[in-house]
Amino acid sequence: MNRIKNWKKQFAVIYTGQAFSILGSAAVQFAVIWWLTIQTESAITLTIASLVAFLPNMLIGPFAGVWIDRYNRRTVMILADGLVAVSSIILGAAFLLVETPPIWFIYIVLFLRGLGNTFHGPAMQAAIPMFVPADMLTKAGGWGNMIQSISNMMGPVLGAALMSFLPISSIMIVDILGAAFAIVCLLFVIIPDITQTNEKMSVLSDMKQGFIAMKANKPLMAVFSPMLLMTILYMPLGSLFPLLA
Structure with missing residues (x-):
């Protein structure tokens, strides 16, 4: 597999765009949740909204990595960013036209955004080894995680x-612009494809091999298990934070 010689430039272009995309997406996600808080003042509504947004990751997430390995990472990220942008356009238009869209409609849009994010994050992580030298993978992965964490925070x-000075319909533009900028950045870079073997494996077979490899790596399991537990425990509580503000 050929690595890109000027990988640092590639990395900077990709993650600059993705930083704006993640920042805009996180801002809009918070704004929508806050809008639901103001409109409904219902813990149940917020819990359902958070569940709907997380549902694609829960249902499709275990298969996402295997599917991503079968396609070009850049293409997957462009499609994921595009889906998030289209979702924000639809929701922004709804806020603009009817001012108070029905809650079920917002749930559908949150599901679509969650679907895009389900493929976006793994594709970003999987893209790094495609063009970064092996001896720099740890450092590049650390940079990538730091950029994502800062953008999410x-x-x-x-x-x-x-939210303090713009209507919710205008805030959607932030996400649209962020996703569009990320897509433009991706158009100027090359992410090599993974070398495919002649052996054709099913998605379930690929998943099984991945679980076996992870289970055999005890240090990895020691890190993964508490992180999974923390995520399961934190998600329901985190969805109620706007009610406490």
């Missing part, structure tokens, strides 16, 4: 600031 701050 700053998103709610930006969302709260925008």
Whole structure:
């Protein structure tokens, strides 16, 4: 598999675009949740909204990595960013036209956004080994995680600031512009495809091999298990934070 010689430039272009995409997506996600809080003041509504947004990751997430390995990472990220942008366009138009869209409609849009994010994150992580030298993978992975974490943390701050002086319909533009910028950045880079073997394996067979390899790696399981538990315990509580603000 050929690595890109000027990989640092590739990395900077990709993650600059993705940082804006993640920032805009996190800001809009917070703004929508906050809007639901103001409109309904219902813990049940917020819980359902969070569940709907997380549902694609729960149902499709285990298969997403295997599917991503069968396609070009850049194409997957472009499609994922595009789906998130289209979802924001639809929701923004709904807020603009009817001002208060029905809750079920917002649930559908949150599901579509969650579907895009389900493929977006794994594709970003899987893209790094395609062009980064083996001896720099750890450092590049650390940079990537730091950029994603900062963008995710700053998103709610930006969302709260925008909610103070902009209508919710206008805030959707932030996500659209962020996704569009990320797509443009991806058009200027090359992410090599993974070398395919002649052996054709089913999605379930690929998943089984992955679980076996992970289970055999005890240090990895020691890190993964508590992280999974924390996620399961934190998700329901996190969805209620806007009610406590």
